[in-house]
Structures are given as structure tokens and as C-alpha cells.
Amino acid sequence: MESVQPSNVQQKPSPGTWRRFWAEPWFAILTIILALAILLFIVAPVFAVLLKSFGLGTGSFTFEYYTKFFQESYYLNALYNSVMSSLITTFVVVMLSVAVSLYVTRSNNFLAKSYKGIALLPLVAPPFIFSLALIILFGRSGVVTNFFGDLFGPEFSIYGFWGVVLAQIIGYFPIGYMLIESTFRNMNANLEYAAQDLGANQWKTLGGITLPLAKSGIIKGALLVFVMALADFSNPLIIGGGESFLASEAYLLVVGQQNLEQAAVLGVFLILPSLIIFIFQTYILKDSDIATISGDSGIANVPLSKPVKALVGTISTIFSAFVLLMFVMVVLGAFVKIIGINNTFTLDHFNNQTGWGSLYNSLLVSLISALLAAGLGILQGFLFARKVIPGKKMLEFLTLFGLAVPGTVMGIGYVLIFNGPPFFLTGTVLLLVLNMTFRKIGVGLEAAISKMHQIDMSMEEASNDLGAGPYKTFFKVIVPLLTPAFVAGFVYAFMTAMVSISSVVFLISPGTNLVAVYILNLAEQGKVGLASAMSFIMIVIVLMCLALLKFIERRTGVRI
Incomplete structure (x- = not known):
């Protein structure tokens, strides 16, 4: 979107x-x-939700639930995990999106067209599907874990903070990619050609022209990915390994303890960043990318030099292969009895x-x-x-x-x-x-x-x-x-x-x-x-x- x-x-x-x-x-x-x-x-x-967080509806206005949030390390740890996982996910997604977008928009071959389609594949599944695929691969009885057991060692576990981050990176990659790829594709190529005519190599052109012109799309993509990762509750439930995150804890407070007041407090900490980012994106960034596109933006984009193409092509290939592997694992898991243990074909x-x-x-x-x-x-x-x-x-x-x-x-x-x-x-x-x-x-x-x-x-x-x-x-x-x-x-x-x-x-x-x-x-x-x-x-x-x-x-x- x-x-x-x-x-x-x-x-x-x-x-x-x-x-x-x-x-x-x-x-x-x-x-x-x-x-x-x-x-x-x-x-x-x-x-x-805002009113419930102050206890309204239960008899009186109170800060009791906010006080409890800041006094209990469990809730503060949930806030820390949510923010840190969102920041790491956003950074990695933006880096990957820039690399894949550069390769896709500045290459005209079969691989580039294939990678563009693969980049959008995570849209067709809920984000937690990738937690399921990661468990199939790297879980305690996972395909890779069993095959390379000695390599990973007994202390290795995909469950926990980093498992959540990895699942979020794959699941929310298309959000950042679509905005960044669209910005690169509609960019005014004349400025890049002019920089090269003046003697700048492509690394310098990318750093001084291309990325600054694309900053609006990059910022918008980063903001959307951050908000979605912050609000993610399904991946922590499946692959979080007991680590607390805001959204998943809010869910457990509602369905497990019927504690709507404390869940509402966690909801407030989820919605405040969303509101701030939405206002920032709507009213501050809405016209900031005008200079990126001009009447000449249909001119073919500058081809990548061999070193740059090798780097972004390698990154695109590895990431695309990993995304495909995630889907292959889910498909195989559907048609065998117990994937990695009993691989007999079944439709049961x-x-x-x-x-x-x-x-x-x-x-x-x-x-x-x-x-x-x-x-x-x-x-x-x-x-x-x-x-x-x-x-x-x-x-x-x-x-x-x-x-x-x-x-x-x-x-x-x-x-x-x-x-x-x-x-x-x-x-x-x-x-x-x-x-x-x-x-x-x-x-x-x-x-x-x-x-x-x-x-x-x-x-x-x-x-x-x-x-x-x-x-x-x-x-x-x-x-x-x-x-x-x-x-x-x-x-x-x-x-x-x-x-x-x-x-x-x-x-x-x-x-x-x-x-x-x-x-x-x-x-x-x-x-x-x-x-x-x-x-x-x-x-x-x-x-x-x-x-x-x-x-x-x-x-x-x-x-x-």
C-alpha cells in the first residue's frame, strides 16, 4: 500500500x-x-482504550495502571523489546529494500523481474507464517537443526527476541520495499547522469544524489515498518519464547486475565507512536518528494556499475532465496506427515x-x-x-x-x-x-x-x-x-x-x-x-x- x-x-x-x-x-x-x-x-x-487506561468505567479516574506499568520490570521489558525489535527490523528492512530496489529498478533481466515478484510474496500471508516457517527450519526438531545439529550446538534456539526480529523482517519487508522501489523507479535520472558526466563514480552518485533524492520514500517506508513491527503481536506469541512484547502482552491481559485496564495502558503506548508518525507522514512529508520526480522522470535509470551490481545483486539473491525457502517450508509442511521427521506424503x-x-x-x-x-x-x-x-x-x-x-x-x-x-x-x-x-x-x-x-x-x-x-x-x-x-x-x-x-x-x-x-x-x-x-x-x-x-x-x- x-x-x-x-x-x-x-x-x-x-x-x-x-x-x-x-x-x-x-x-x-x-x-x-x-x-x-x-x-x-x-x-x-x-x-x-484511552479512557479505560485511566480506570474510567470502573468508578473513578486513576493513574494506578500507569504507575503499575512503570513500576513493574515485566511491562518495561515488554516496552523495551517492542521498541528495540521495531528499530532493528526497520533498519534491516530499509537496508534490504534499498539494495533490492536498486537492483530491480536498474537492471533489465529475468532475475530483476523475478526478485520484484518475490519481494511482494510476504503480502499474501499473515506475518506469523514466517515464524512457523522458521520453527520448521530452526526449531528444536527443525529440518536445519537436525541436519546441522553439531554446527548449531545445544544452546542454539530460534525462539526469543531474535526469532521475532527475523520473522518481522521477512513479514514487513514488502511495506518498506514498495515505497522505496516506487521512489527509485520514478526518480529523475538526469541528475544521476549529470553527476557521472562530472566525474563522480557510482558509489559517490548513490550517496550524494540517489539516496538523498529518495529520502522521502525511505523515511515513509521506515515509519510504516516501525509502526507495524511495534504493533505485531502474533510473532511474539509463536516464536517469542516467553519474551514479553507490548501487543502480545495486551492480548494475554485481555483473554487470559480479563484485565482490560492494564491492557488499555499497553494499548496507549502502541497508539501514541502510530498517531505521531501518521501526523508526521501526512502533514510534513506529503509534499517533500516533489523534487524527486520531474517531466523527465521517464528517462531510463542509470545502469549499475559492476561492483555496485554485484553487491546489490548478491543481497537480492540471498534474501529472495530465503523468502522462497520460507514459503517452500510451509508448502512442504502441508503435504508431509511431520516435516523433517516423517516426510511421507499425505493429504491428511x-x-x-x-x-x-x-x-x-x-x-x-x-x-x-x-x-x-x-x-x-x-x-x-x-x-x-x-x-x-x-x-x-x-x-x-x-x-x-x-x-x-x-x-x-x-x-x-x-x-x-x-x-x-x-x-x-x-x-x-x-x-x-x-x-x-x-x-x-x-x-x-x-x-x-x-x-x-x-x-x-x-x-x-x-x-x-x-x-x-x-x-x-x-x-x-x-x-x-x-x-x-x-x-x-x-x-x-x-x-x-x-x-x-x-x-x-x-x-x-x-x-x-x-x-x-x-x-x-x-x-x-x-x-x-x-x-x-x-x-x-x-x-x-x-x-x-x-x-x-x-x-x-x-x-x-x-x-x-
């Missing part, structure tokens, strides 16, 4: 703003309904009615959520781009903020709001749909705003002049033109909803379990074969969605 930015279309409020807002009453009513929905399903859960792992039921639930929930997220996002994008709306900028900010809120925080917030009067929705499919819809609605909004900027207003004006009116114009002119954006938003929302876990894990019940949560539970229980089988099915489904999304992008030019 590209960086989240609100549209630049913003009309200044005036004394007649409300009069113009109500000039088309049905659009005004839809805007109010959408605004109320955004407040209820995005803003309210965040505020509920697929004969799991509970797993198929969870997969059906995920398909149903993801389908409905994606339709709603794309549809509402498209409608909201049209309203924001064409209509006078009081408080438009704030409403747009709140909508897009739904993409930045850590799933753990959103899940706890939904439990606080929808597990009592006036709403009793916890454990229902409806709540799962609402959660996923409003977490993904920003995707449809971005796609719609991007497409609306490409639509000349003269088409709408001509329709109105011919007597169609605003509502008929919307359905006859705007909706057909926004169809590619709707389809792209739908496919992306469906794909990401299928692998979502951090928020819905708080909301499921025995009858509404989802496949990602089911796989997580299997992995925690050490049922590698069953977990691998369901992971394989999910990967195939999401991989088809990713291929469809890329096809839509090529045909329509709509990018998500």
Missing part, C-alpha cells in the same frame, strides 16, 4: 458553507451518516472440518467487508473531492487514521464498546464485518480520490446542463468512471482482510472463528502440519487476489 495522504482538494469554509452543504440534501445526509459511522467505528474505540492435514469452517467464515467476512469498504470509500472519495463539507479535512484525517491504528488497540476498543449496552455485538459476524470494513475504508477512499482527480469536472457539468441533476449524474457518469477504483479497492481490501488477525482475534467466538486466528492457534499448539495446510490454502487464495490487483493496476492505472 502506498503512503496514506489526504487529498489536496479542500475548500475553505465560508458563511455559506452550510447552505451549500444542504443544497443537495441526499448527499448531505449520506455525509452525516458516514461521519457518524467513522466516529463510532474508528474514533470511539481509540478513545475507549487438509481433512480438517474446523479449518474449512474457519476458511468459509473468513471468505464470507472478507467478501462483505471488502465490498462495504470499497463502496463506502468510493462514495466518501467522491463527496470529499466534489462537495463542500464542513470539517472535511478533519473527517478525511479520521477516516485515513483507521489504517494507522494498531489492530490490538482497535480490537480492545471494540470489546469495550460493543460488549455492553447499548451494543451487544461481541462474538457476532456483524462485528467482525464492521471492524474490517472501517479498518480498510481508507483504501477505497484513497483509490476514489486518486481517480476523481483524473476526471474532468466538465463531464459532470455537461450532464447537469442536459438536465440530469446531481444524483443522476453521480450514478450515470461518476459511478461507471469510478468502477476501476472500486474493483482495485475491493481486491486489496479482500486480500488484506483475509490475513488480518490483530484486531479480530479479540472479537471471534467458537462459531465465528477466522482462518488466520485458527492458524495462529494451531501454530501456538505446535500442530505444524495442520497450520501449514491451512496456510497453504490461504496463500493460494490471497496470491490470486494479488495477481488480480496487479492486472487491474496495469489495465486502469489505479494504484493502491
Whole structure:
């Protein structure tokens, strides 16, 4: 997903703003309904977590839970582990993304095209799948551990802090890579050619021209990776080896101890960095990459010199091979009895009615959520781009903020709001749909705003002049033109909803379990074969969605 930015279309409020807002009453009513929905399903859960952290709802305002957080080394260690793992993950992901992006954008061979596809593969699986693959390889009975037992020694263990970091690096690599690769690909090559003409070698050109011009994409990628790694709760549960991390501890406090107040405190420490980074990225970095791209940015990028190509090519090859190995391990684990111990071919792992039921639930929930997220996002994008709306900028900010809120925080917030009067929705499919819809609605909004900027207003004006009116114009002119954006938003929302876990894990019940949560539970229980089988099915489904999304992008030019 590209960086989240609100549209630049913003009309200044005036004394007649409300009069113009109500000039088309049905659009005004839809805007109010959408605004109320955004407040209820995005803003309210965040505020509920914040208020709960101060004990509100239990009788009195108190700092007791914050005091406990800072007094107990266990929680401070969770904070330290989360921050340090996120920093290390971000640094390594950025370094790898720069190397792979340089090779992919400045080479025109089969390997470069292959590495570009491999770099996006982790998108088709939940991040914790790589923890499962690492356990298959390096666990106590892992393939590599058994084969090279003497090399690793009895003290070696993939479980713990560094196992979590390694899983996060692989799982969140595509987030940094997509932004950095896009920046390198659209860079003005004339500046690099000019530097070489003036006698600078490629190492100096990279350090003095290329990387400084790409700093906006690099910073945006780093910020997104940091936030996602900080909010990761599934990898610590599977491969953390008992090490405490903020998100996983918040989850355990809710499901294990029913201590919502202390879990809310941990949620506050998750959301504060997300809020700061989201504001920084939205309002400070949004125009900082203008100088990177010019009218000549279509000129072929500068080819890599042999030493540079050898370095970035080697890094790209090793990393791509390791990513492929992760997927191969999961696939093999699905089709053998016990990988590394009993490698007899079997299909028994697929004969799991509970797993198929969870997969059906995920398909149903993801389908409905994606339709709603794309549809509402498209409608909201049209309203924001064409209509006078009081408080438009704030409403747009709140909508897009739904993409930045850590799933753990959103899940706890939904439990606080929808597990009592006036709403009793916890454990229902409806709540799962609402959660996923409003977490993904920003995707449809971005796609719609991007497409609306490409639509000349003269088409709408001509329709109105011919007597169609605003509502008929919307359905006859705007909706057909926004169809590619709707389809792209739908496919992306469906794909990401299928692998979502951090928020819905708080909301499921025995009858509404989802496949990602089911796989997580299997992995925690050490049922590698069953977990691998369901992971394989999910990967195939999401991989088809990713291929469809890329096809839509090529045909329509709509990018998500």
C-alpha cells in the first residue's frame, strides 16, 4: 500500500458553507451518516482504550495502571523489546529494500523481474507464517537443526527476541520495499547522469544524489515498518519464547486475565507512536518528494556499475532465496506427515472440518467487508473531492487514521464498546464485518480520490446542463468512471482482510472463528502440519487476489 495522504482538494469554509452543504440534501445526509459511522467505528474505540487506561468505567479516574506499568520490570521489558525489535527490523528492512530496489529498478533481466515478484510474496500471508516457517527450519526438531545439529550446538534456539526480529523482517519487508522501489523507479535520472558526466563514480552518485533524492520514500517506508513491527503481536506469541512484547502482552491481559485496564495502558503506548508518525507522514512529508520526480522522470535509470551490481545483486539473491525457502517450508509442511521427521506424503492435514469452517467464515467476512469498504470509500472519495463539507479535512484525517491504528488497540476498543449496552455485538459476524470494513475504508477512499482527480469536472457539468441533476449524474457518469477504483479497492481490501488477525482475534467466538486466528492457534499448539495446510490454502487464495490487483493496476492505472 502506498503512503496514506489526504487529498489536496479542500475548500475553505465560508458563511455559506452550510447552505451549500444542504443544497443537495441526499448527499448531505449520506455525509452525516458516514461521519457518524467513522466516529463510532474508528474514533470511539481509540478513545475507549484511552479512557479505560485511566480506570474510567470502573468508578473513578486513576493513574494506578500507569504507575503499575512503570513500576513493574515485566511491562518495561515488554516496552523495551517492542521498541528495540521495531528499530532493528526497520533498519534491516530499509537496508534490504534499498539494495533490492536498486537492483530491480536498474537492471533489465529475468532475475530483476523475478526478485520484484518475490519481494511482494510476504503480502499474501499473515506475518506469523514466517515464524512457523522458521520453527520448521530452526526449531528444536527443525529440518536445519537436525541436519546441522553439531554446527548449531545445544544452546542454539530460534525462539526469543531474535526469532521475532527475523520473522518481522521477512513479514514487513514488502511495506518498506514498495515505497522505496516506487521512489527509485520514478526518480529523475538526469541528475544521476549529470553527476557521472562530472566525474563522480557510482558509489559517490548513490550517496550524494540517489539516496538523498529518495529520502522521502525511505523515511515513509521506515515509519510504516516501525509502526507495524511495534504493533505485531502474533510473532511474539509463536516464536517469542516467553519474551514479553507490548501487543502480545495486551492480548494475554485481555483473554487470559480479563484485565482490560492494564491492557488499555499497553494499548496507549502502541497508539501514541502510530498517531505521531501518521501526523508526521501526512502533514510534513506529503509534499517533500516533489523534487524527486520531474517531466523527465521517464528517462531510463542509470545502469549499475559492476561492483555496485554485484553487491546489490548478491543481497537480492540471498534474501529472495530465503523468502522462497520460507514459503517452500510451509508448502512442504502441508503435504508431509511431520516435516523433517516423517516426510511421507499425505493429504491428511487438509481433512480438517474446523479449518474449512474457519476458511468459509473468513471468505464470507472478507467478501462483505471488502465490498462495504470499497463502496463506502468510493462514495466518501467522491463527496470529499466534489462537495463542500464542513470539517472535511478533519473527517478525511479520521477516516485515513483507521489504517494507522494498531489492530490490538482497535480490537480492545471494540470489546469495550460493543460488549455492553447499548451494543451487544461481541462474538457476532456483524462485528467482525464492521471492524474490517472501517479498518480498510481508507483504501477505497484513497483509490476514489486518486481517480476523481483524473476526471474532468466538465463531464459532470455537461450532464447537469442536459438536465440530469446531481444524483443522476453521480450514478450515470461518476459511478461507471469510478468502477476501476472500486474493483482495485475491493481486491486489496479482500486480500488484506483475509490475513488480518490483530484486531479480530479479540472479537471471534467458537462459531465465528477466522482462518488466520485458527492458524495462529494451531501454530501456538505446535500442530505444524495442520497450520501449514491451512496456510497453504490461504496463500493460494490471497496470491490470486494479488495477481488480480496487479492486472487491474496495469489495465486502469489505479494504484493502491
